[in-house]
Amino acid sequence: MSSDAIDFCLPDASWNRRVRRSLLTWFRRNARDLPWRRNRDPYRIWISEVMLQQTQVETVKPYFNRFVKRFPRVEVLANADEQEVLRHWEGLGYYRRARQLHRAAKMICDEYGGQFPRDPDEVRALPGIGRYTAGAILSIAFDAREPIVEGNTLRLYSRLLAYRDDPRATSGQRVLWSFAESVLPRQQTGEFNQALMELGSLVCTPRSPQCDECPVKSLCPTYGHGWQDQIPTAAKKIVYEDVNEVAVVVRKKNAVLLRRCGEGERWAGLWDFPRFRSEDPTQSPPELEERVQQLTGVRVEDAQWVTEIKHAVTRYRITLSCFEAHYQSGRKRSGEECAWVTVDQLSDYPLSVTGRRIGRLVAAGAFGKSAAL
Numbered sequence: 001m002s003s004d005a006i007d008f009c010l011p012d013a014s015w016n017r018r019v020r021r022s023l024l025t026w027f028r029r030n031a032r033d034l035p036w037r038r039n040r041d042p043y044r045i046w047i048s049e050v051m052l053q054q055t056q057v058e059t060v061k062p063y064f065n066r067f068v069k070r071f072p073r074v075e076v077l078a079n080a081d082e083q084e085v086l087r088h089w090e091g092l093g094y095y096r097r098a099r100q101l102h103r104a105a106k107m108i109c110d111e112y113g114g115q116f117p118r119d120p121d122e123v124r125a126l127p128g129i130g131r132y133t134a135g136a137i138l139s140i141a142f143d144a145r146e147p148i149v150e151g152n153t154l155r156l157y158s159r160l161l162a163y164r165d166d167p168r169a170t171s172g173q174r175v176l177w178s179f180a181e182s183v184l185p186r187q188q189t190g191e192f193n194q195a196l197m198e199l200g201s202l203v204c205t206p207r208s209p210q211c212d213e214c215p216v217k218s219l220c221p222t223y224g225h226g227w228q229d230q231i232p233t234a235a236k237k238i239v240y241e242d243v244n245e246v247a248v249v250v251r252k253k254n255a256v257l258l259r260r261c262g263e264g265e266r267w268a269g270l271w272d273f274p275r276f277r278s279e280d281p282t283q284s285p286p287e288l289e290e291r292v293q294q295l296t297g298v299r300v301e302d303a304q305w306v307t308e309i310k311h312a313v314t315r316y317r318i319t320l321s322c323f324e325a326h327y328q329s330g331r332k333r334s335g336e337e338c339a340w341v342t343v344d345q346l347s348d349y350p351l352s353v354t355g356r357r358i359g360r361l362v363a364a365g366a367f368g369k370s371a372a373l
């Protein structure tokens with residue numbers, strides 16, 4: 001073991017060489033055939049990496065295929081309407097990623113002539129790209145010697161180092177990034193980084209890692225000591241907050257009212273039925289008419305409770321009470337902010353997850369006379 005500037009002994013050069021050899025051999029035999037691995041186009045790798053932030057591989061696959069079919073090149077994405085980009089992202093969650101991707105595509109076209117930049121600082125300056133994503137794109141597309149640390153490799157590195165402190169803390173992150181840099185070969189960096197992520201994802205799993213199948217088990221101190229259940233240390237538990245909200249389907253003849261969520265709101269850029277927090281959502285909340293007017297400019301009457309949807313977003317456990325109300329008077333806000341749409345037109349709008357569920361209920365007749373829409 002040799003010491004580094006960090007307060008932790010990293011493995012020596014001979015250990016690193018053996019890990020590289022074993023891992024690359026294993027990866028060539030075991031790599032999954034994933035749609036974004038079929039070539040080294042930085043655009044496709046970038047899209048996949050952004051989609052894979054917070055989302056599982058199997059969920060991402062169909063979204064990725066649809067997205068690159070509609071937006072096959074960075075110029076196509078840059079020139080697309082944001083609403084259409086969001087519509088292709090709908091269901092993946094964390095919509096900020098899609099909006100940042102769209103903004104970054106415009107920057108790549110405006111500032112780099114449509115060529116993905118190769119300088120790590122320039123890549124990290126693009127919206128939505130942090131150190132990990134930049135390292136992944138640059139190493140996989142261009143074989144740049146850029147390290148990576150993400151969820152799977154955080155666990156794998158912690159175990160390969162028998163790192164017993166919190167790997168998510170600042171000092172832990174310093175140790176893991178230093179290790180990621182020191183273990184990286186000079187060439188085939190993209191293949192090696194993918195091998196690390198693949199091993200973390202398929203073999204060195206959070207619970208019951210498949211150590212018997214692991215190509216580096218003879219080099220792994222965690223396996224040697226039987227500490228797999230203790231490393232890495234558990235992440236802090238999320239403290240959930242229960243929240244009551246109200247959504248209102250406002251009807252006017254054969255249309256319902258949608259509102260576009262503004263900057264800083266949970267689903268910024270997406271459309272939704274008028275929605276707000278409420279202390280007493282089980283009865284027709286006294287503030288319903290006033291809140292709908294504040295949000296849309298429209299006065300409503302005859303509000304009736306229809307159904308309840310329970311869902312979770314980040315740390316919030318939300319009970320959403322859904323009401324139906326009828327247009328009484330007033331002009332809706334501009335077309336940028338609010339729109340009257342028929343059920344058929346709902347599919348053209350990128351909706352929040354619950355907005356889409358309510359839209360389906362409206363189409364199925366669960367809300368009043370929707371069959372007539």
Ligand code: SF4
Pocket residue numbers: 156159160203204205209210211214215216217220222223228
């Ligand atoms: S031997 Fe087990 S704990 Fe060690 S890296 Fe392999 S799978 Fe992970």
